[in-house]
Each structure stands twice: as structure tokens, then as C-alpha cells.
Amino acid sequence: MRNRFHRLIFKIHSYTGIVSGIALLLIGISGSILVFSHELESFVYNDLLVSAGNGSRISLDSALVIARNTFPEMDFVGFNELPQSHQATFQFFMMDDGIQYKAFIDPFTGTLLHSGERYDHIADWLLIFHYTFAVPVWGDLAVAVLSITMIISLLTGIVVYRKYIGKVLQFKVKFDFKNWRKGSSSLHRIIGVWSLLFMLMMAITAFLMMKYAFTETNFDREHWKFKSGPIHFSIDKTLEGIKKKYPSYHAVEFFLPTQTDSLSYIAGYIDEPSFLFGDYNDQIIFDGKNFQASFVSDKPNAEKFSALIFPLHSGHYGGMIVKIVYCISGFIPGILCVTGILLWLRRKKNR
Structure with a gap:
């Protein structure tokens, strides 16, 4: 019974990660850039923001x-x-x-x-791309749904990798790049564990900001x-x-x-x-x-x-240190997505 439950959790973890993976990769990259949105605007449009007069x-x-x-x-x-x-x-x-x-x-x-x-x-x-994929109404809804799938994927990941969490935090699990299988596995485990709380915070805050997409207001453009x-x-x-x-x-x-x-x-x-x-x-x-x-x-x-x-x-x-941390962390969903897909393909091939 317990094994059946863990297999179900693993499937949920895998499929939610695969379905939302590419989208979260794009959202993560755009988010990394947006952390420095003010600096980017100042650099690109300085002549519009600052007068020479x-x-x-x-x-x-x-x-x-x-x-x-x-x-x-x-x-x-x-x-x-x-x-x-x-x-x-x-x-x-x-x-x-x-x-x-x-x-x-x-x-x-x-x-x-x-x-x-x-x-x-x-x-x-x-x-607008980060929050709606630049698609009115349905883009808002898609990002809101993705925030939910991300939360599910992270919570099920806790169950799937429960035996490794303590070991990773105690630095008993090391990166292993002897081959692509071991490399993707170690990256997924170590980065996933260390970024867990941060990713949960990002997913939950994203849902709280985007939950309006499930209301009638989102579909009423006149509003x-x-x-x-x-x-x-x-x-x-x-x-x-x-x-x-x-x-x-x-x-x-x-x-x-x-x-x-x-x-x-x-x-x-x-x-x-x-x-x-x-x-x-x-x-x-x-x-x-x-x-x-x-x-x-x-x-x-x-x-x-x-x-x-x-x-x-x-x-x-x-301040700047927080921005740098957020910018780097924006690539984590992409890393977890790619390594997760590689692990899923390996498991599927072994069957």
C-alpha cells in the first residue's frame, strides 16, 4: 500500500514537472531579467528618462x-x-x-x-510575458494554473526525495558528473533540496498574485x-x-x-x-x-x-545582493525542468 502511494506521488511529481517545465523555464528566465528591470530601463531608455536640459x-x-x-x-x-x-x-x-x-x-x-x-x-x-505570456485573459489563467502545478510538484518532490533531504543539507550528497545520468540526478537532488523553500515561496506568492485569474473579473475586459x-x-x-x-x-x-x-x-x-x-x-x-x-x-x-x-x-x-540572488535563482526552474525530464526519460527507457 505504501509503495503504491509513493509510486502515485512520483507520477504526480513527474507529470506536473514535465507539463509545466518548459513554461516555467521561460517564466524563470524572464523573471531573472525583471529583477533588474529598473536598471535595464535606465540603460536602454536613458535618453527618455533623463533630460539633458x-x-x-x-x-x-x-x-x-x-x-x-x-x-x-x-x-x-x-x-x-x-x-x-x-x-x-x-x-x-x-x-x-x-x-x-x-x-x-x-x-x-x-x-x-x-x-x-x-x-x-x-x-x-x-x-506582461512573465505574468500572462503576453496573452490577455487566458495567459493570466495559464500562469495561475502553472503556479498550482509548481506547488504540487514541489510538495510531491519532498515525498519523492525525503530520504535525501537530510543528507543533502549535511553535504553528504555530492555532485557526480561521471555520466549524464548521474549528473542530472545529482543536480536535480541537490539543487532541488537547497532551493525548495525559495521555490515554494515563489510559487505560493505567484498564486496569491494570480488567483484573480479564476474570477469573473479576469474574463470581463470592460472591468x-x-x-x-x-x-x-x-x-x-x-x-x-x-x-x-x-x-x-x-x-x-x-x-x-x-x-x-x-x-x-x-x-x-x-x-x-x-x-x-x-x-x-x-x-x-x-x-x-x-x-x-x-x-x-x-x-x-x-x-x-x-x-x-x-x-x-x-x-x-x-538591495543589490538580494537582486543577484533572485536573478541567479530564476534559472533554477529551468535546471530542475531539464534534469527532471532526463531522469524521466531514463526511467522510461529502463522499463
């Missing part, structure tokens, strides 16, 4: 007026993120009938530097479309008001009102970016008159955990 910057209010007048056909025009330096250009996020666009405006002259579909930019395309709402306040004066009330607050993003939500949401951080929560989890809600702070330090534990999900998955916390 000088002098006095035009206001955020003026920049928004220029953007909306330049693109009157857009349903929504808002800031992609707030400028964080004197030379930083204005970045705008726009939407027209559900299609997302970006635009860059010079902060000194107000001239349009570039505009185009959001996913024409390499980091944005990698992001993801929105239009600009009226703005009855000055963005510049609003940020000045925030600075007066919360002197140590640094605003990073400013989400403008839509026709279905009249509130504005400002995301940023207190004093300096948090080691765990990054630079946008301290939020301020603005109704046009009053501020309501929603700082992560004041949130209940359940909300703190929710705020941790994306940073833990993306590696956008803890």
Missing part, C-alpha cells in the same frame, strides 16, 4: 495638461511615476479602449520626447478599462500639503481619479525605502480636500503580509 522645471499640473492636450483621444492619462530627480522626465501612463500606452515629456521645455504602446518597451513586455475622472485640485499643491503634514514622506507614484473612483492614491515611503516592503507601500488617500494615511507600519498583520507578496516574489527589496 536645465533650468526651471515645469509643474506637474502643466505637464499633465500638455499630455492630455497632446493625446485627447486617450480614455485615461495619468502619471506613470513621479520624477525623483531634477533631470527626470515626466512619464505618463495612458489607456485607449483597454490598450496601454506610455509617453515621455521633457521637464524643461514641455516637448513630447516619445510615445507608444507600453509593451513596446522591453521591461514592460517582459513583465480593466477606465477613463480619466475630473480633477478639482492642484497636484503640485497636493504634494506640498503632504510634505507639510508628513515631512519625512517621499511620494513615488500618484494615481489620479477615474470616472469610477474619485479618490487619488499616492504611494511612497517614510524616511527611506523599507528593506522588506520597498518604496511604495506607504500610501496616502486624497479625496480632493483631506489626506488619509495608510502606512504599512500601522496596518494589521494580514495586510502587511499582503503588502509583502509582490516584493517577496519580485526581489524588489533588500
Whole structure:
């Protein structure tokens, strides 16, 4: 009875790994690159992100007026993120009938530097590929299902390799590359054991982020479309008001009102970016008159955990060392996939 159970677990482990293997290989590689998405964007699009001009910057209010007048056909025009330096250009996020666009405006002259579909930019395309394979609706669902198969494969792997876990952690199992069979077996065991907790964290956080794909909202494309709402306040004066009330607050993003939500949401951080929560989890809600702070330090534990999900998955916390670890770890699913398939083929051939 026990042997039958272990054979069943092994089959589940093998088939979930094989079915999801190639997809996870692509997701892992794209994830490794995305860890350095900000650095990649700065390198490739530096001329769009940093202005060579000088002098006095035009206001955020003026920049928004220029953007909306330049693109009157857009349903929504808002800031992609707030400028964080004197030379930083204005970045705008726009939407027209559900299609997302970006635009860059010079902060000194107000001239349009570039505009185009959001996913024409390499980091944005990698992001949408990583989470949806660049396929709306069904891609979201596929990645959500893959996160489940990955969890199953990892949990069944614990059962399959239960006798080796202690030995690997005590360094009693060594890499053996005498032939491809022993090489693939030792790689699969050792890397699989040492990366188990990390891979489980990645799979679980992926599921928590993608679980919306199982809801009706994912299949309702109209839900993801929105239009600009009226703005009855000055963005510049609003940020000045925030600075007066919360002197140590640094605003990073400013989400403008839509026709279905009249509130504005400002995301940023207190004093300096948090080691765990990054630079946008301290939020301020603005109704046009009053501020309501929603700082992560004041949130209940359940909300703190929710705020941790994306940073833990993306590696956008803890600095450069964490990024390097995440970048290297992104190749682990590919290694486990290839070695797992080789082990499965060997077992099938021996039969």
C-alpha cells in the first residue's frame, strides 16, 4: 500500500514537472531579467528618462495638461511615476479602449520626447510575458494554473526525495558528473533540496498574485478599462500639503481619479525605502480636500503580509545582493525542468 502511494506521488511529481517545465523555464528566465528591470530601463531608455536640459522645471499640473492636450483621444492619462530627480522626465501612463500606452515629456521645455504602446518597451513586455505570456485573459489563467502545478510538484518532490533531504543539507550528497545520468540526478537532488523553500515561496506568492485569474473579473475586459475622472485640485499643491503634514514622506507614484473612483492614491515611503516592503507601500488617500494615511507600519498583520507578496516574489527589496540572488535563482526552474525530464526519460527507457 505504501509503495503504491509513493509510486502515485512520483507520477504526480513527474507529470506536473514535465507539463509545466518548459513554461516555467521561460517564466524563470524572464523573471531573472525583471529583477533588474529598473536598471535595464535606465540603460536602454536613458535618453527618455533623463533630460539633458536645465533650468526651471515645469509643474506637474502643466505637464499633465500638455499630455492630455497632446493625446485627447486617450480614455485615461495619468502619471506613470513621479520624477525623483531634477533631470527626470515626466512619464505618463495612458489607456485607449483597454490598450496601454506610455509617453515621455521633457521637464524643461514641455516637448513630447516619445510615445507608444507600453509593451513596446522591453521591461514592460517582459513583465506582461512573465505574468500572462503576453496573452490577455487566458495567459493570466495559464500562469495561475502553472503556479498550482509548481506547488504540487514541489510538495510531491519532498515525498519523492525525503530520504535525501537530510543528507543533502549535511553535504553528504555530492555532485557526480561521471555520466549524464548521474549528473542530472545529482543536480536535480541537490539543487532541488537547497532551493525548495525559495521555490515554494515563489510559487505560493505567484498564486496569491494570480488567483484573480479564476474570477469573473479576469474574463470581463470592460472591468480593466477606465477613463480619466475630473480633477478639482492642484497636484503640485497636493504634494506640498503632504510634505507639510508628513515631512519625512517621499511620494513615488500618484494615481489620479477615474470616472469610477474619485479618490487619488499616492504611494511612497517614510524616511527611506523599507528593506522588506520597498518604496511604495506607504500610501496616502486624497479625496480632493483631506489626506488619509495608510502606512504599512500601522496596518494589521494580514495586510502587511499582503503588502509583502509582490516584493517577496519580485526581489524588489533588500538591495543589490538580494537582486543577484533572485536573478541567479530564476534559472533554477529551468535546471530542475531539464534534469527532471532526463531522469524521466531514463526511467522510461529502463522499463
